[in-house]
Amino acid sequence: MTTQDYSARHLQVLEGLEAVRKRPGMYVGSTDARGLMHCLWEIIDNAVDEALGGHGDRIEVILHADGSVEVRDRARGIPVDIEPRTGLSGVEVVFTKLHAGGKFGGGSYAASGGLHGVGASVVNALSARLDVEVDRAGKTYGMSFRRGEPGTFADRGTPDPTAPFTPFERSSELAVVGKARRGVTGTRVRYWADPQIFLAQAQFAHDELVARARQTAFLVPGLTMVIRDERRLPGTPGAEGPTEETFAYSGGIAEYAEYLAPDVAVTDVWRLQGTGSFSETVPMLDELGHMVSREVERECEVDVALRWGTGYDTVVRSFVNIITTPKGGTHVAGFEQALMKVFRKQLETNARKLKVGNDKVEKDDILAGLTAVVTVRLPEPQFEGQTKEVLGTSAVRTIVSRTVEKALTERLTSSHRGDKAQASLLLEKVVAEMKSRISARLHKETQRRKNALESSSLPAKLADCRSNDTDRSELFLVEGDSALGTAKLARSSDYQALLPLRGKILNVQKASVQDMLANAECAAIIQVIGAGSGRSFDLDLVRYGKVIIMTDADVDGAHIRTLLLTLFFRYMRPLVEAGRVYAAMPPLHRIEVAGGRGKGREREFLYTYTEAQMRRTVAGLEKKGRTVKQPMQRYKGLGEMDADQLAETTMDPRHRTLRRITLADAARADEVFDLLMGSSVAPRKDFIVESAHDLDRERIDA
Template structure:
């Protein structure tokens, strides 16, 4: 580091160097998430072709050598020379940032690709990339090493690579059948860029393939996994085909988590708008030009008996999980129509002057919203939020027109379903108002004022919510030790007896009538379900403290199921933790008068490492090493030092990065379906060692 700063300190990164220097800017991260994002970029190029009516099948193959291949039968990447660069179309696509056919040149009416950086970024972050294109009766091939075109000696990514010295060459390597076109891309991710544990996730890939097949009716997507998991006895590759001719109506039915109140309604329409965009002229200049755009809207919508909302939105088949202008227009249209209908039927519904709110309408709703338009404006390369302003009003108009027509329909089915829908949303509104009224009359009292809190709660003295902690303790024996080990100023204790109710299987009424579940909800003091109020929670941290054995893990899972289903905002805010009690206590004997040293370890490998280190230092330890079977075996000082004292304890924060994935896992592990759980246990049995089971 130097205080001098002048022009010679500045660096200009040319071509794909910028991608390799700052990969996170283009793919978000360099872990498995970023690895999957690269794969989406390649797949989406093939999907864009299918969206334009070119090709009806895409094959995705995960090879045993860590590479991945994507094949389609679309038009194929152009192989002729691009006049401005003098390079073949293939080389331009894979080596030039912001180069492609999706900048409004007429090749694509609507596409997911916009910025021209997808394929070139994947190439820059690949140790090797091979592309084969079938066009004009020939097969054209080219290979790249970390973005540089050249020739490999053989099929391995580590084989000798010879870069082109003067002119690069798009080689003809075979003949293609008459009329056959398409592209095959195979690449090996660069392990200099991606983390060691980054891997392709088959479940995530299958989910994305299924989603895309729903969004492009008639498109067949084949996912083939040729890898073999460590210890797996499964023979041969796993191959799954996805094809759905019903489109987003089938998608909504697939996503719906509850029994239907209405059929799946399909609402379609379009609108036009004008916008000023730079248009590339034949001379190479960009000229601001006012163009007219058409936006097509397609919505599949249904309501069910539950209160969970499942909503998916897409722009040109690209998922927009954070919404955008199309989502805003959708919600505005729903509010407008249903409020008007409730006002018209106020006497029958007995609503008085109360007004519907968004949550009343969204409860139990499953919706798939798709819009298709040329050159949409997204926020960033990850395309999670649509920003095109005019789309809001177009979606609003289409939804309002189509939904009003449904309510005005003289058909018997439409009349009965719209009446049931109004009954449902009004019932949700009345439940919300009732809960709010009850909350206002039963304000949360602090520990000194309250006589309704469970008698077994050992509360803390502090009223400072941000610094207070609630330990949910397994068993009365652990409670006795924890009382002596805690700091009574800010640490509260709530004991539970063994395994609580599995709320994934139970109804809401069963959950509330269960003494343990009701006590936890009552002590936290913020309600449950839709009425949960995070600001009313009585403690800043909720810490699950169970034994370090299989039963303790099961109890922790049951508690997390309760928090996930009925107090999810607490988990989302990062306020739920798992305590990490030690597994072993080792007393290392020191020579002479030096006092012995007490060391705690938290896993078997950590214990073996410690004992090896002690042996090498020439010291001994007391035999036998104490193995804690439960919290109750510790004395108060040991529990305080290892598990409860803020100065030395270890806590695991429970994180909720992907609610959908977490929901599927909870349903698999704790739900009513036994067969998938049995299959999961059988397939995963190789991961568990017999020594880790307490028997």
Template sequence: MTPRRVRHERCRQARIRWVIVTAEYSAHHLQVLEGLEAVRKRPGMYIGSTDSRGLMHCLWEIIDNSVDEALGGFGQRIDVILHDDGSVEVRDRARGIPVDIEPRTGLSGVEVVFTKLHAGGKFGGGSYAASGGLHGVGASVVNALSERLDVDVDRGGKTWSMSFHRGEPGVFANGAPDSAFTPFEERSELRVTGKAARGVTGTRIRYWADRQIFTKDAAFNLEELEQRARQTAFLVPGLEIVIRDQRAAEPVETTYRFDGGISEFAEFLAPDAPVTDTWRLTGTGMFTETVPVLQPTGAMIPTELQRECHVDVAVRWGTGYETVQRSFVNIIATPKGGTHQAGFELGLMKVIRAQVEQNARRLKVGTDKLEKDDILAGMTAVLTVRLPEPQFEGQTKEILGTPAVRQIVANVVSRELAAKFASPKRDDKAQTAQVLDKVVAEMKARISARAHKETQRRKNALESSSLPVKLADCRTNDVEASELFIVEGDSALGTAKLARNSEYQALLPIRGKILNVQKASVSDMLSNAECAAIIQVIGAGSGRSFDLESARYGKVILMSDADVDGAHIRTLLLTLFFRYMRPLIEEGRVYAAVPPLHRVIVMNPGSKPNETIYTYSEQELHALLAKLTKSGKRWHEPVQRYKGLGEMDADQLATTTMDRAGRTLRRVRMQDAEGAASVFELLMGNEVAPRKEFIIESSDRLSRESIDA
């Protein structure tokens, strides 16, 4: 056979072998993952991810089981302990997991709960009227994804205990997660390890997350845990949740308990001053649902059941334009909404639109139509529904899918809200009128902003005549390269004009302290000359209509004096940007200039020119002088202390504060908008008492020498 024919024959055989291998596909190629294998193989399907988010999801699967007990009236305290060995423990004083034998499997209730997927007491068996757990996979999933899990149950005067290694029951040699493990061979055993006091019941679960599953950097987030614990305590009035972090050298313990329910929650979440009180809208509705019900014989039979849905809403409007909505089903948060949130917005829009139409003449509405965002602006709402066996989209329970809930919530909200608007009480009349005024004002602002946006174009140097006269604009049309300096006072403006690079640096002077917009209304802010000028010059609108792409400058730099008054002015300006031009801060485009406090002229011997050194704090000045003294160098006395930007000449201001080559800028960042909002409310809000308390408590941190008296 010729070499060519040999190669051809080999290729033909190779193709035949390849066809045979790929074409063969039969039942023996299929894999059947039994028990908890599926969870370990595809953990993301059950907990979303294997990073810190998935780790926290596992913890809340365990905590929510205890919360469900509290919802049923069993146990009013839950302890969560973050141990220093990486484990976490959850304790409750509820009924305790059943320890008797489950007849179908022949296993104890504890083992069924922790080893069998889709097993639990929340499938319509009557143990829970409403619960967050539905699929019966929470505890078993956590067990499957844990290197070790220990459970202790106080029930019937005894303490029952069981341990698991990656979902398999057995016995550990000692308390360490990596100690020798012996699995049960023939029959697992729920051991009696102690006595429980008479009448005492409860469950204690401690587990170590499996590092074969979770990423190396996955960790329990204390801040997120406390936030969720606080939220749960709001939703279950009277429930006490204790968080104890033992990972640090100094253990931290925080307790959450709120008796005011979701009304108190709405007040806590609200970012602005109130226009209305917190209104409570409550009611119930019935619906029919066909679900499979487990019979005593073990069969699942489709049964038509009458369901009751309880609706409870706390809603209030404030002076701002931000919308804060939180929705829950059986205390489980649904951040992506669902049928209950759709029903809430449907009922809200129906009533508000009807009221605006009835009062169209007083409100001067004309033919304009309200949109959903007009009604939601400035609204803070907490929506909760409770019903048996709600349908969620996925195990992470982020979206409610039960169809009948939409109309029930809409009916309750529209009925209760219409009654509020029809109330003859003086306070109700005044507050409902303010709500209508607010939503109509939002509608008109939206329409005006849209019209303005359609006609607005970025002003270039030739078109800048329509901008404020006091603006000294730059020449470039390159937004990213341009900078707007907001300068304190006209005296500093004169020096800054000489110090700037007019190619890309624009100047806008303001007179002293602008309006405190944390206290003022939107109309007061817009009518204030300084605030209006800043918004007009930046050119991107304000509030909900703010369009970051329309901003005329790449950087906005606040340049105020390096004293107490300058810091106050900077805070007022930041308050304006935070409330009405927040995207600029979020994108890192707002800066604070850092002018020097002192100028030290170091005298050099002979003909060598003297050296000028700038310092930016008292501490830095003293350190410099000590260094010069040690080196045997002298300096001009007295050291110049700048009282304001106007005391510098143009060269000094350019060198220290404005020239890109030598200046220092502090970027204003906002990692946590809610935390920033609370700080602004404390420093600039209407409530005087918290601010006074803060000043008194913080007074010992302030040095008298720091006060520019």
């Protein structure tokens, strides 16, 4: 831009937006992919605010192949008339003036997500190009901007952010670029993020966008969200061609809570709703344009959907005017405060029936297995920063707490048969979690690395090791007492400990926490590992560097291994995530190869782990002229091996093979465990029937 082209007009338009370009982190958090996505949320949230007000029922987001992104809605459309104080069109005011928009006066939006009035203008300032089209009154209006400055691009049909740009000199022109059908209104915003601001590797995250669209569709019943990806990026669903996903839900946050829930339900989804009012002093412009402080009355709507499941993971999503608050705030604090108050009162009332004793319930006991969606709607909420991650309006805490306390108490004390049964199950679950926490704490206090003389508090059947070095020590979970005898002779007692298991342990995917703790085998495993269970599990207190499941190489052994992995997955998951759980691989066959001709040729023993490996090995030996003694030994269990064979094949670190159990995809693993081991029989039956044709019948011991 030359000196003669730099006029007062440019100073007027760019004065505020220059601050955004100099300090983008203050407005969008960062200049990486997170900041890029935040810009997109600002535009989408403007469209969602219209839908919240009952204007428009469809929003489309298109990721174009040229790197731009477009948001379309069918709402009222941005005002196109002249704003009297600035003399600019409503479109230009929204996209060039900080702290300007329909969310300040209080007449346009009762509750909205964009409150600071900087969303659209900040996105405009950080874009190499932004095009906006508005359908109103039978006409389509259009305007373009370059880095926040209005003007015209000299492109030829196809929008190009690098095309020659001519800024408006004296006055802006909101051009009429087409006709709109009668009764059709809406806004289309398409922009190219500025490469001068954002990092070169920053890209719009397809999965994050889809998750946000799904979440918004849940929060605004009746709204349809469409995500179209035309970029053909490797690793995305649209890698092979343009892809489109549509989300629309009528059940609201109750359906959202059911969708988020990771476990089997203990209660139905309960909806807790209410309103409250509060007053606050805010600065406002009077008729003369002066800023004065006035006390205004606000109304806060509270809507909470929650349900408890059999697991111990907690999933809580919180929103203010459909804007997600990942770090919580006063609304979440009020919600948790009410939970504590209600449950402590209910447990005190039913102490004798539930056998609570003198123990006190804590927040984690109540939150175990809880899935909740906490939403509040209020005008002009106070957030901590433009990124709106924490709600700061203090009065909301009291309103949410009072609403949840009243509605939840009614549920837990209801005389309705269904509610009464669920309330009873829920209180029993909370008490079981409390007892589990207390039991785990006692384990932590008593289960430290002990030598042989100090191990009196550990199970008598544990054959512990002598070493105090946790990283070096290993715990073998052995199937049956017969295998234990051989394993004792085969192990290195310096660093290898043995815990025998009598048959198949409890299937903890279907059992309650209380049943799991009451099971002798499960309790012994938790006690020996020494780090507690569930939410109170502490990886730093685990007594062994490796936990190795050593079962027979047959169907029963595989079942026992699955049951043990279910226990670890549900109640000691950090141990699996740390890669400290292993499965031993005992051999299936022992091949005796006769000695060859001449002196010094002794018999040789080879071990194989599958039928296919055994056949390949035998064929290879015969091809070399070696003689394989028949019949070959086929191990039916660990007890058939002698100590030397077990040590050489399964326990000696120099020769053994271990399989590390990993959680590459925890969510998928959770689904598989619930399918194979959960309480729902029908999906498991369908899985077995569908997978029957893949079964190798020769692998079944019959």
